[in-house]
Amino acid sequence: MILLGIETSCDDTATAVVRDGRDVLSNVATNQDAFHSKYGGIVPEIASRQHLALLSAAVEDALERAGVTLGELDGIAVTAGPGLVGSLTIGVASAKALAYASGVPLYAVNHLHGHIFAAFLETDALPAYPFLALLVSGGHSQLVRVASELDLTVLGKTRDDAAGEAFDKTARLLGLPFPGGPAIDALARDGDPKAFAFPRHTPDAGTLDMSFSGIKTNVRYFLDTEAGRRANRADVAASFQAAIVDVLIDRLDRAYTLDPTYESVVLAGGVAANSALQSAFRAWAARHRVTAHIPPNTYCTDNGAMIAAAGYRQRRALEADPRSLTANPNLPFSIAR
Ligand code: KG4
Numbered sequence: 174m175i176l177l178g179i180e181t182s183c184d185d186t187a188t189a190v191v192r193d194g195r196d197v198l199s200n201v202a203t204n205q206d207a208f209h210s211k212y213g214g215i216v217p218e219i220a221s222r223q224h225l226a227l228l229s230a231a232v233e234d235a236l237e238r239a240g241v242t243l244g245e246l247d248g249i250a251v252t253a254g255p256g257l258v259g260s261l262t263i264g265v266a267s268a269k270a271l272a273y274a275s276g277v278p279l280y281a282v283n284h285l286h287g288h289i290f291a292a293f294l295e296t297d298a299l300p301a302y303p304f305l306a307l308l309v310s311g312g313h314s315q316l317v318r319v320a321s322e323l324d325l326t327v328l329g330k331t332r333d334d335a336a337g338e339a340f341d342k343t344a345r346l347l348g349l350p351f352p353g354g355p356a357i358d359a360l361a362r363d364g365d366p367k368a369f370a371f372p373r374h375t376p377d378a379g380t381l382d383m384s385f386s387g388i389k390t391n392v393r394y395f396l397d398t399e400a401g402r403r404a405n406r407a408d409v410a411a412s413f414q415a416a417i418v419d420v421l422i423d424r425l426d427r428a429y430t431l432d433p434t435y436e437s438v439v440l441a442g443g444v445a446a447n448s449a450l451q452s453a454f455r456a457w458a459a460r461h462r463v464t465a466h467i468p469p470n471t472y473c474t475d476n477g478a479m480i481a482a483a484g485y486r487q488r489r490a491l492e493a494d495p496r497s498l499t500a501n502p503n504l505p506f507s508i509a510r
């Protein structure tokens with residue numbers, strides 16, 4: 174089953190053609206960073222205008238590189254939310270027009286589902302339900318119990334900034350470019366993660382919520398002190414990153430302690446590309462003898478392939494679920510694909 178995935182929820186104009194939710198036949202990512210970086214963050218109006226300018230070519234590119242025509246697709250999967258409304262609207266309107274013009278079915282995909290199912294792209298591994306997903310991006314940070322393709326429950330989430338947002342804001346304090354996550358990750362490689370002990374958010378036992386804005390604020394106050402002004406920036410970056418990773422792994426550990434029946438865990442979202450978080454996540458999984466799934470870095474940050482992957486799983490689940498069956502007075506004679 175070959176699906177076109179379209180993702181425009183934020184500032185990436187991304188398209189991809191994916192076979193069976195796994196094999197990426199093409200992946201086109203048109204990054205808008207150059208348009209937003211001078212503002213130090215994403216400007217929603219600029220993002221939607223850029224999507225409008227870039228999306229048609231990105232769709233054509235994805236089809237051409239995959240060697241398929243629109244009519245040969247088995248479906249189009251598009252991010253329906255959550256995200257910036259103007260940005261989402263461009264993707265949804267375009268996908269509807271393409272589906273209408275070609276007669277190909279359209280699937281509305283939740284952006285967060287997309288991040289989670291990115292972990293099963295380009296691998297023979299299949300999701301084993303239920304699994305636990307640690308989803309960390311620029312807009313979200315949450316622990317999710319994934320009981321099936323369609324049954325996802327948020328167990329805990331950030332009470333303030335998302336982890337990626339904390340990376341971006343702290344990078345700005347350190348004079349690093351936007352997006353800050355990759356910049357901090359790179360700088361931290363030369364730093365000592367134990368140089369400064371920024372306080373970790375530690376709620377009552379059993380609580381799975383998280384908080385990251387305190388860590389960022391602590392870095393800000395520290396940089397204003399005499400010691401902060403003299404501090405090695407790589408040490409500050411590494412210590413900040415270590416604090417974020419500690420909070421995330423602590424909440425993962427708490428979730429697992431509450432229900433130690435999970436046999437696999439997924440790390441997803443843009444921050445899943447972080448090298449320190451990946452190492453800590455793998456080490457945690459090895460200690461608990463659970464399988465760790467982490468998407469390749471290209472599929473951690475927003476992309477079209479993850480939307481096609483989630484669309485595929487959703488479609489398979491709906492086909493298999495008798496509750497999705499509806500009477501169709503115009504049922505075609507041949508419905509086999
Ligand atoms: O998933 P994503 O592309 O967009 C959202 O859905 O939000 O995530 C973007 C976030 C940004 O905050 C970016 O700084 C962060 O992911 N990020 C990273 C790394 N690569 C991207 N954060 C830490 N380390 C990285 N290597």
Ligand code: ZN
Pocket residue numbers: 284288310311442443474475
């Ligand atoms: Zn995202």
